[in-house]
Amino acid sequence: MMDLQDQIKKSLAGDLESFNQIILSFQSLVYNQAYRIIGEPDAAADATQEAFISAYKKLHTYRGGSFKSWLLRIVSNACYDEYRRRKRKPVVPLYPEGDDGDEMESASWLEDPSEKPEDTLMRRELSEAIQYCLDRLEYEFRTIVVLVDIQGLDYATAAEVTDRPLGTVKSRLARARNNLKDCLQGFKELLPQGLRHVGEV
Amino acid sequence: MKISNRDWIQLSSYLDGELNPRELNKIEERLKQEPVLQLALEEMSQTKKILQQTPKLKIPRNFILTPVMVGAKTRLRPARGYRLVSALMTFLLIGVLVLDFGRFFMIGAMAPAAPKEVMLEAVSDSMVEALEEPALMEAEGDMEADRAVAETEAGAPQEEEAPAVAAEAVEEGESVGFSQEAESKSTEERSTDTAANQVDEWQEEADVEELVLPSQTFTPDITSPPVPVPPTMEFVPDEEIHKLERIPAIDPFRVLEIILGFGAISFGIAAWVIRRKRS
Numbered sequence: 001m002m003d004l005q006d007q008i009k010k011s012l013a014g015d016l017e018s019f020n021q022i023i024l025s026f027q028s029l030v031y032n033q034a035y036r037i038i039g040e041p042d043a044a045a046d047a048t049q050e051a052f053i054s055a056y057k058k059l060h061t062y063r064g065g066s067f068k069s070w071l072l073r074i075v076s077n078a079c080y081d082e083y084r085r086r087k088r089k090p091v092v093p094l095y096p097e098g099d100d101g102d103e104m105e106s107a108s109w110l111e112d113p114s115e116k117p118e119d120t121l122m123r124r125e126l127s128e129a130i131q132y133c134l135d136r137l138e139y140e141f142r143t144i145v146v147l148v149d150i151q152g153l154d155y156a157t158a159a160e161v162t163d164r165p166l167g168t169v170k171s172r173l174a175r176a177r178n179n180l181k182d183c184l185q186g187f188k189e190l191l192p193q194g195l196r197h198v199g200e201v
Numbered sequence: 202m203k204i205s206n207r208d209w210i211q212l213s214s215y216l217d218g219e220l221n222p223r224e225l226n227k228i229e230e231r232l233k234q235e236p237v238l239q240l241a242l243e244e245m246s247q248t249k250k251i252l253q254q255t256p257k258l259k260i261p262r263n264f265i266l267t268p269v270m271v272g273a274k275t276r277l278r279p280a281r282g283y284r285l286v287s288a289l290m291t292f293l294l295i296g297v298l299v300l301d302f303g304r305f306f307m308i309g310a311m312a313p314a315a316p317k318e319v320m321l322e323a324v325s326d327s328m329v330e331a332l333e334e335p336a337l338m339e340a341e342g343d344m345e346a347d348r349a350v351a352e353t354e355a356g357a358p359q360e361e362e363a364p365a366v367a368a369e370a371v372e373e374g375e376s377v378g379f380s381q382e383a384e385s386k387s388t389e390e391r392s393t394d395t396a397a398n399q400v401d402e403w404q405e406e407a408d409v410e411e412l413v414l415p416s417q418t419f420t421p422d423i424t425s426p427p428v429p430v431p432p433t434m435e436f437v438p439d440e441e442i443h444k445l446e447r448i449p450a451i452d453p454f455r456v457l458e459i460i461l462g463f464g465a466i467s468f469g470i471a472a473w474v475i476r477r478k479r480s
Binding site: 016019020023024027028030031032035036041045048049052053056057123124126127130145148149150152154155170171173174175177178180181184191 | 206209210212213214217219244245247248249251252253254255256257258260261262263264265266267268270271
């Protein structure tokens with residue numbers, strides 16, 4: 001199996017198949033990043049697709065280093081474009097209907113068939129609670145907290161991806177965490193055991 | 202005790218191991234002494250752990266690219282195409298306008314040709330009118346005097362050419378009399394009224410002053426010295442007059458300008474509408 005650098009080289013030579021191999025490796029990361037920032041499945045899918053198209057076209061601007069950081073920077077830009085577009089022209093998300101005709105708030109792709117139903121429910125509710133709190137943050141705060149706490153980037157990389165100074169990243173992350181702590185206090189019963197005393201200070 | 206923003210930033214950075222040794226020592230000292238700060242750190246740590254446990258979402262579909270997707274993005278979008286066409290038509294319109302103005306100035310430079318015809322017709326018409334309207338006779342006096350000089354100077358040799366010129370004079374209507382025959386006819390007709398008498402007086406004056414008749418340019422007398430001919434009285438061939446009259450009613454330049462102007466505006470509006478719809 002080819003390594004990432006070979007795939008990049010071949011992609012630069014115009015081999016779309018090689019780039020699709022890269023997409024398969026990173027699409028989950030990119031989609032999750034987009035979803036946590038935008039908060040809508042359809043918009044996140046659109047942003048992900050746009051990000052990969054953009055990445056393929058701008059591949060010549062990749063100068064080595066962390067490909068993940070380079071890709072996340074493109075994703076952040078695509079998310080911001082999508083976010084602004086949706087803000088200008090809000091769309092009503094369409095949820096699939098259940099057997100009783102009521103709208104199902106979560107699409108079936110959120111469910112893992114190998115999971116127990118109660119675990120699936122817990123996972124889905126926790127995911128929704130976190131997303132609810134993230135959506136209440138300002139866009140730039142949300143982006144940084146997603147990059148550092150969910151994607152696991154260090155401060156320097158987060159600063160590079162968001163194109164902000166290190167000091168700004170530090171202060172925004174601290175404020176974002178503080179706000180999230182207060183918000184998550186309302187979903188204590190959904191939190192895993194041992195993490196339920198959040199916000200009690 | 203309230204925790205300041207700066208303390209929250211220090212705690213957040215401490216949690217992620219992003220403090221320098223000096224800051225690290227300082228915050229560790231404070232954590233030992235301040236339980237509130239300790240609890241705040243604990244809370245922040247909990248929050249971070251929750252976020253790290255955020256469930257990974259399953260992707261709704263694969264995002265692999267197809268050649269069409271990559272190619273479709275590089276293709277010219279309709280809005281861009283329309284804008285390009287609009288700009289192109291505007292440039293063409295400017296070009297056509299420049300050519301049109303250039304042509305206008307060229308015609309302006311050749312302008313003396315056109316007044317020749319106008320003046321010739323104006324003179325002949327006014328002469329006819331003068332016969333009916335005595336008040337105008339004074340203005341036509343010089344013309345009649347010219348004719349008289351021509352008759353006197355031409356003499357017998359011109360009589361041979363007279364029928365041909367007379368025929369032309371008939372064709373031209375009752376404009377300028379080129380023959381003695383035509384002239385004598387008109388003189389006989391006019392001899393009864395006062396206008397004719399005035400003409401005779403002017404003829405006598407003309408003999409003395411040696412005025413020039415337009416017809417002299419048509420039938421020059423090589424024996425007589427060259428006489429300057431007024432430019433307005435120059436003979437203009439019939440074909441040239443008709444050529445000038447044959448200017449088409451609709452100027453193709455105008456049609457082109459209208460088409461280009463309309464096209465440029467229409468494509469510009471279309472591009473704007475498409476762009477607005479997309480955004």
